[in-house]
């Protein structure tokens with residue numbers, strides 16, 4: 198994959214004057230490296246200590262106590278983020294949630310804490326880094342036991358048989374939640390501090406969600422609101438449980454992190470996951486980003502999922518080495534954590550968010566709506582994703598050309614001014630990663646001679662004049678729709 202682009206780059210270097218050189222070959226941006234160097238382990242540790250010291254951050258705990266409970270915690274997070282930079286727009290996003298189920302045993306106000314660093318060139322496009330600041334103690338429930346039903350396989354999260362009274366009582370138990378999810382919150386806050394000292398093309402949004410432990414409440418309400426208001430969210434990097442490097446069974450690694458996306462081949466979530474691996478391992482070569490093509494850890498949930506439901510690209514960043522016995526208990530404390538590990542994962546987030554926020558928007562591979570003429574145009578003109586007559590749906594701009602070639606077309610999602618060129622990527626259908634990458638210059642179509650479109654996957658990405666790469670847009674063909682066949686009786 199590298200060699201082709203490198204060869205092409207060398208070839209072009211020889212024949213073209215300096216102004217026409219292609220993007221740096223898989224380069225690192227010195228500005229991003231500088232930012233990465235400013236992520237402070239000491240600061241992350243101080244945040245974790247502080248979060249643990251609120252005693253509990255249970256959504257149903259005291260909202261008014263100045264030093265203890267969820268109210269004190271969210272006020273502190275808000276004020277800390279406000280102190281980082283005057284350019285950071287920090288606010289509470291408040292939702293009034295009705296009493297429902299067992300975990301929300303009374304009407305409650307939820308406050309997501311949101312810090313926005315407006316982009317300079319594409320302010321309408323957001324890159325989100327998030328975690329949840331609420332915590333939970335499930336009382337005397339046994340950890341490590343398998344739970345039936347929806348929470349199957351969720352050790353330490355066994356709520357089967359718990360009564361409303363149990364939940365009421367548990368709301369005031371100690372729930373330090375330093376790993377779950379003080380760790381994610383500390384990364385969000387530290388990145389808000391470091392990144393707000395710089396400027397980016399796209400808007401960076403740092404969110405500490407509320408009500409995750411009540412059933413992804415804060416993130417669900419936020420995702421629905423973003424969708425309703427027509428916001429463009431290019432990526433959500435949600436960090437939940439990034440604080441331990443040694444599991445309860447002794448399995449250990451401080452150089453791997455799991456990224457959960459979903460199980461749909463070539464979904465936007467999987468593209469984001471691949472991008473994370475590609476970029477993070479370039480800046481942190483000792484760190485392994487493990488693409489897990491599952492929605493989350495088996496049977497369990499997180500705040501990335503509600504954003505996926507609204508059609509936004511979202512992933513969960515999580516340690517592969519959890520300590521189940523501490524989860525949702527009073528023992529989820531700082532002494533059980535690895536702050537150096539949390540710091541590394543924070544750096545993974547930083548380099549990915551910074552690259553995305555400085556890169557062009559990913560190219561569009563679908564035809565313009567109502568382009569007119571031809572099968573594709575007719576299908577697109579039929580509107581939305583509704584199948585036209587004969588079960589045809591809008592299809593990406595990939596074709597066989599005159600015969601046995603792969604002909605790819607695309608268009609820029611925004612201004613072409615900041616785009617240096619494009620790279621076409623190819624892989625076997627069974628391969629998790631793009632295997633071949635061809636820098637093709639500033640064009641909107643490219644033909645791969647004698648390459649069959651019938652047994653490979655294709656994609657295209659934009660490369661900015663600053664060398665930063667967009668997410669890959671895959672040529673994902675819609676599945677054939679079942680058609681009812683009429684027969685003569």
Ligand SMILES: [Zn+2]
Nearest residue numbers: 377378437438
């Ligand atoms: Zn969590």
